Amino acid sequence: MYLGIDVGGTHTDAVALDESGVAAQVKVRTNHQDLLASIIEALEGILEVVPARDVAQLNLSTTLSTNAIVQGKLEDVGLLVTPGPGINADEFMLCRDYHVLGGSIDHRGSEIERLDEDAASEAIAACRKAGVRMFGCVGKFSTRNPLHENTLRQMLGPEGGEIADSVTLGHELGGRLNFPRRLATAYFNCAVWRVFGAFADAVEQSLARLGLAHVRVNTLKADGGTFPLAQARRMPVQSIFSGPAASVMGIIALCDITLDSVILDIGGTTTDIAVFVDGQPLVEHDGINIGSHPTLVRALKVRSIGIGGDSAIGVLGEVVRVGPNRLGPSQADCVAEGCPCADDARPTLLDALNYVGLADHGNVAASRQAVEAFARCHSIGPAVLAERAVTAAAGAIHAATRELIAEINDKPVYTIHELLEGRRVAPKRVYVMGGPAQAMKEPLRRRFELFTVVPEHAGVANAIGAALTRNTASLELFADTEKGVMFIPALGHRENVPRVYSLKDAERDALNHLLGHLAEMGVIADGDNAQINNASSFNMVSDGVTTGRNIRVKCQIKPGVAFTLTGGGR
Numbered sequence: 001m002y003l004g005i006d007v008g009g010t011h012t013d014a015v016a017l018d019e020s021g022v023a024a025q026v027k028v029r030t031n032h033q034d035l036l037a038s039i040i041e042a043l044e045g046i047l048e049v050v051p052a053r054d055v056a057q058l059n060l061s062t063t064l065s066t067n068a069i070v071q072g073k074l075e076d077v078g079l080l081v082t083p084g085p086g087i088n089a090d091e092f093m094l095c096r097d098y099h100v101l102g103g104s105i106d107h108r109g110s111e112i113e114r115l116d117e118d119a120a121s122e123a124i125a126a127c128r129k130a131g132v133r134m135f136g137c138v139g140k141f142s143t144r145n146p147l148h149e150n151t152l153r154q155m156l157g158p159e160g161g162e163i164a165d166s167v168t169l170g171h172e173l174g175g176r177l178n179f180p181r182r183l184a185t186a187y188f189n190c191a192v193w194r195v196f197g198a199f200a201d202a203v204e205q206s207l208a209r210l211g212l213a214h215v216r217v218n219t220l221k222a223d224g225g226t227f228p229l230a231q232a233r234r235m236p237v238q239s240i241f242s243g244p245a246a247s248v249m250g251i252i253a254l255c256d257i258t259l260d261s262v263i264l265d266i267g268g269t270t271t272d273i274a275v276f277v278d279g280q281p282l283v284e285h286d287g288i289n290i291g292s293h294p295t296l297v298r299a300l301k302v303r304s305i306g307i308g309g310d311s312a313i314g315v316l317g318e319v320v321r322v323g324p325n326r327l328g329p330s331q332a333d334c335v336a337e338g339c340p341c342a343d344d345a346r347p348t349l350l351d352a353l354n355y356v357g358l359a360d361h362g363n364v365a366a367s368r369q370a371v372e373a374f375a376r377c378h379s380i381g382p383a384v385l386a387e388r389a390v391t392a393a394a395g396a397i398h399a400a401t402r403e404l405i406a407e408i409n410d411k412p413v414y415t416i417h418e419l420l421e422g423r424r425v426a427p428k429r430v431y432v433m434g435g436p437a438q439a440m441k442e443p444l445r446r447r448f449e450l451f452t453v454v455p456e457h458a459g460v461a462n463a464i465g466a467a468l469t470r471n472t473a474s475l476e477l478f479a480d481t482e483k484g485v486m487f488i489p490a491l492g493h494r495e496n497v498p499r500v501y502s503l504k505d506a507e508r509d510a511l512n513h514l515l516g517h518l519a520e521m522g523v524i525a526d527g528d529n530a531q532i533n534n535a536s537s538f539n540m541v542s543d544g545v546t547t548g549r550n551i552r553v554k555c556q557i558k559p560g561v562a563f564t565l566t567g568g569g570r
Contacts, residue, residue, distance in 0.1 A: 001050060002562070003058040003215070004467025005042055006246045007035055010268025010310055011435065013463035014042035016050040019563050024049035025460045027435075035064055036202045043210055052211035060229075061220040061246040061466040064199050065192045065239050069290060074191035075134050078127035080120060082139040082148050083179065084113070092180050094187045094293070097132050099123035107177075108480060108550075109144035109487075115151055124155060134193055136186035138170035140179045143489045144478065146171040166193060171489040173235070174296050175476025175554065181286070184293040189237035196236035200229055216522070218471070222288065222299035224249050224281065224416060224559040225472020228521050237297060241288065243462065244272040244302035248281045250465025251431050253561045254455040259428040262401055264444065265462065266434035268310040273303045273401050275408060277425055280415035281559075282408065300416070303404045307396050309350040309436040313371075313389045315378040320388035322349050322396065345370045349393050350436060355386035359439035394443040401448075416559045417531070429453060433461040457565070468563065471523050474533070474556030477510040482540055482548025488513055503537040503551055510553040518557070529558045 001023065005014045007030055016024040026045030031038045039060070068074060078097040083089035084104030101123065102116035127135070137152040149169040156167050168189045170182045207213055218226035220242035232239055247265035251257065251274075263274040263281075275282055282301040287294060306324025314321045347370040353359035354367035361367075368382075375382040405425055413420045430452045432441055437458040445452040457464060479486040481501050487494040491513060497505075511530050518525040534554040539546045 001054045001056060002467040003043075003046065003055055004061075004246075004463040004465070005039055005058065006061040006243060006462035006466050007038060007063050008243060008267050008462065009063070009270060010308065012038040012042050013460045014046050015457075015460050015463040015467055016046050016055070017464065017467055017565070021565060022457055022460075022464070025457070025463070027460065032067070035062060035067075036199065036206065039203065040206050040210075043206075043212070047210060055212060055215050057216045057218065058207070058212070059218045059220060059226050059466045059469055060203070061242045061462065062199070062239065063243060065196055065236050066241055066243075068192045068195050069188065069240065073195070074188075075194055076130070076132050077187055077190040078124070078132040078135045079183070079187060080123055080135060080137045080152050081183065082115065082142075084140045087140060087179060092183050094184060097127045097130055099126075103139075103148050105139055105141040105145045105148065107141055107144065108483070109141065109485075111145065111147060115148045117151070117155070120152060120155055134166050134168075134190040136168045136170070136183075136190045138179070138183050138186050141177070142169070142171040142182075143175045143177060143476075144487075146489065146492070166190070168193070172492070173490075174474075175478060175489045175552075176296065178286075178294075178296065181294050181296045184290065185237060185287075185295040185297060188240075188290055188293075188295065189235060192236050192240075193233075196239070197233050200233050203229070220245055220466055220469060221472065222297055223283065223472055224300045224469065225557070226469050227471060227473065228523065231521065237295070240290070240297065241299055241302070244274070244304065245300050246462040246465040246469070247272050247433065248274050248300050248302070248465065249469045249559075249561055250461035250463075251433060251455070252281075253464050253468045253564050254433075254457060254461055254566065255431055255453065256564070256566045257429075257431070260426050261429045261431060262427045262448070262450075264397060264401075264430065264432045264434075264437075266397075266432065266436045266440055267308045268435065269306070269308045270304045271307045271397055271400075271434075273305070273397070273404055274300065275401075275405060275425055275427065277413055277415055277420060277423065280417055283414050283416055285412075285414040285419075301404075301408070303400055305396065305400045307349070307393050309348060309353075309434075311349050311393070313347050313349065313352060313374065313385070315374075315380065315385070318380075320380075320385060320392050322352075322389050322393040345373070347371045347374050347389075349389060350439075352386040352389040353436060353439040355382065356390060358390065358442065359436065361439075390440075390443050391447075394440065394447040397444065398447045431455065433458040435459050464565065465561070468561035470529070470557065470560055470562055471518065471525060472557050472559050473514060473518055473523070473525075474554065475510065475514050475517070477506055477513070477551075477553045477555075479506050479551040480540075480548065481551070486551075491517060499548060501549075501551070503535055503549075503553070506537075506551045506553045507532055507535055507555070510555045514555055514557070525557055529560065530555060531558050 219232040311323035351367035
């Protein structure tokens with residue numbers, strides 16, 4: 001039995017399923033002060049139906065790292081940086097304890113200047129005096145030779161195991177060269193490392209109390225895949241924006257998509273918008289931005305806007321708007337959730353849907369009362385107010401989708417499997433999921449003027465996507481046949497190779513190391529799902545003579561789901 005939990009802005013959804021379908025599903029309010037409490041409540045609901053012994057795997061999509069970044073609840077970080085010549089590292093200063101050190105590795109991995117260990121010792125001492133306990137060590141060409149980063153880790157080690165474990169090395173974040181992105185990724189990984197680790201500890205302890213200690217636990221990543229909780233502890237930055245990834249994987253699990261399509265996940269707080277091309281979701285090829293900082297975090301291309309079922313209705317003149325403000329849970333309970341309605345309660349999109357008869361959620365009479373009271377305050381008929389609110393929500397979603405498609409069509413399109421050059425996106429269908437999906441189907445169909453589908457289990461599609469998403473581990477292999485060396489930065493692996501080492505040899509070794517790495521983590525991976533993403537081989541020439549080859553190979557497990565529950569839509 002597969003379990004999936006998606007911690008959303010309004011609700012935490014949980015499902016238990018196998019290849020025969022959904023065995024149990026639970027929806028509870030998300031407690032933003034205690035996300036773990038929401039997860040435990042959802043799990044307890046599932047275990048009322050499904051015996052704990054039947055559960056083999058839990059995939060978890062959590063907003064923890066995202067919330068920490070958005071709310072600015074980040075731990076102080078010490079960044080130890082060795083940029084070498086040709087770059088002004090001060091331009092990328094991300095935190096107070098930012099130290100640029102002497103030392104340089106060139107693009108082929110040769111040390112051209114030794115690390116200034118005296119300056120490094122002074123920097124480490126200054127950080128510790130300031131109370132810093134999280135460190136990132138980043139060199140410009142560390143993926144070609146991690147010597148300086150490894151030396152800095154050793155220098156940080158004597159303070160104890162906790163300190164050694166809280167060091168993020170730039171070369172372990174991926175093999176692609178981009179110093180500013182690597183620096184930002186290391187910083188954010190450090191900044192959320194401890195809060196995610198405490199959360200992971202609590203999850204494991206709670207699972208043990210619930211009789212689920214035997215369960216494999218994975219965390220969703222932004223790229224539409226999962227990684228084991230143990231690996232997520234080391235790279236928590238990869239778990240940010242995993243909610244939208246769960247949306248995309250959920251629609252893949254529920255619908256057989258073959259055309260250019262728009263995917264809308266309407267929650268209580270936001271609507272996530274994704275675009276499929278030829279049935280495949282798009283990805284941020286270079287990595288997403290966290291705030292204004294580009295990172296190496298590969299992610300599905302999703303746009304989020306502040307329109308959801310709990311979004312407040314507003315009136316400005318004769319214009320009715322919905323969102324982006326969301327009412328708090330206590331206010332929302334006064335109307336849509338059926339608690340005694342206050343005369344001054346602010347109606348939401350869900351209340352408007354109740355009023356016009358598109359939804360029948362909770363206490364409809366309370367929703368009607370709230371809409372009528374708010375309409376009187378603005379000298380507008382309640383039916384007009386509700387209709388305009390629903391139309392405004394559909395219009396805002398449509399406008400944001402058009403902007404996203406225009407952005408996509410302005411540059412090369414990258415799907416999860418390939419680059420489609422010169423391909424323009426022209427959606428033919430709209431798929432809607434989330435709690436208000438069925439209620440918003442007709443307003444969205446009218447606005448988009450496209451065939452619109454609401455799949456079965458749309459209300460918990462995120463949790464289904466989380467449950468079924470498979471591991472998408474990746475690695476990059478580099479080889480320099482003139483030096484006779486091959487190395488894989490993410491694994492810290494380095495070995496000697498002969499001068500006749502070829503691109504074909506590198507592709508074979510990359511795939512073997514990827515599958516072997518997964519096996520060591522206890523992850524079962526089908527070799528048929530492993531793919532080469534990029535492969536290149538360039539001759540190195542000196543005095544007109546070829547002296548060797550520079551080889552680079554990137555491979556990964558294809559994003560996808562363990563199996564599908566395709567049963568059409570309504």
